Amino acid sequence: MIFADLNSDLGESYGAYTIGADDEIIPLVSSVNIACGWHAGDPLVMQKAVALAKRYGVSIGAHPGYPDLMGFGRRNMNASPAEIKAYIQYQVGALSAFCRAAGVRLHHVKPHGAMYNMAGADIKLARAVAEAVAEIDDKLVLLALSGSEMIRAANEIGLPCASEVFADRHYEEDGSLRARSKPDSVIHDEEECIARVLRMVTEGKVKAVTGRDIAIRADSICVHGDTPEAIRFIRRIRDTLTENGAAIKPF
Numbered sequence: 001m002i003f004a005d006l007n008s009d010l011g012e013s014y015g016a017y018t019i020g021a022d023d024e025i026i027p028l029v030s031s032v033n034i035a036c037g038w039h040a041g042d043p044l045v046m047q048k049a050v051a052l053a054k055r056y057g058v059s060i061g062a063h064p065g066y067p068d069l070m071g072f073g074r075r076n077m078n079a080s081p082a083e084i085k086a087y088i089q090y091q092v093g094a095l096s097a098f099c100r101a102a103g104v105r106l107h108h109v110k111p112h113g114a115m116y117n118m119a120g121a122d123i124k125l126a127r128a129v130a131e132a133v134a135e136i137d138d139k140l141v142l143l144a145l146s147g148s149e150m151i152r153a154a155n156e157i158g159l160p161c162a163s164e165v166f167a168d169r170h171y172e173e174d175g176s177l178r179a180r181s182k183p184d185s186v187i188h189d190e191e192e193c194i195a196r197v198l199r200m201v202t203e204g205k206v207k208a209v210t211g212r213d214i215a216i217r218a219d220s221i222c223v224h225g226d227t228p229e230a231i232r233f234i235r236r237i238r239d240t241l242t243e244n245g246a247a248i249k250p251f
Helices: 022-028 043-055 081-102 113-121 123-136 149-157 190-203 230-243
Strands: 002-010 031-035 059-063 106-109 141-145 161-166 205-207 213-215 220-222 246-248
Touching: 002 022, 002 059, 002 190, 002 230, 022 043, 022 230, 031 043, 031 106, 043 059, 043 081, 059 081, 081 106, 081 113, 081 123, 113 123, 113 141, 113 149, 123 141, 123 149, 141 149, 149 161, 190 205, 190 220, 190 230, 230 246
Parallel strands: 002 031, 002 220, 002 246, 031 059, 059 106, 106 141, 141 161, 161 220
Antiparallel strands: 205 213
8 A cells, every 4th residue: 555644834824914724734634844933933823733733643843944934934045054953953942842732742844945945955954954853853754855965964864754745836857846936836736736746656756847757755745735725735635645545644
């Protein structure tokens, strides 16, 4: 049997501003990545997201990003490896406290946005990410882009890692995600999304924007929680994978 983890980036509301539909998405996924207050989220939002994940038996991950609330953590920053390391440990520590208070275990760490993309391409930043996680708890899993430098860095130090693929994003030929500043970076067509996910899970391949097939490993499938199609995509992905003999469970 094929096992597939379905994850979503959540806990991204802030104060009076609501982003995403955590209440509806958390019951549908097997893992969540909760914003830690720097690119999105706040203490009450973090606390609520942890409680919801506990209620539905969903694996909890920390989703640390750059200190860029206005840019939603999607703007590149010229931060050193030492700074990246401290940023991650600070934010993971905050979410860990909410997990401990709720009596649940923090399962994984997935960097957000620009930090995720930059560390995915730069081995020095990738090593800082992997070391930051390992120093907190070497049993935490690093969730990172399939084929990225973060996967390489985790393997170098023996940190557990899982390869992530994206249901709602297009890929460049080198395996990186197409920048959001470029056209056709986000997938809004439901049928295209479903076909790509099924192929990534069953064949280990995805078509890049150039039209060329690239190899990919799908330990976990991400659907962004802040897109309008998120709930519909997640439901269809669950149904399609189940119909094709896959079991939805945490990586």
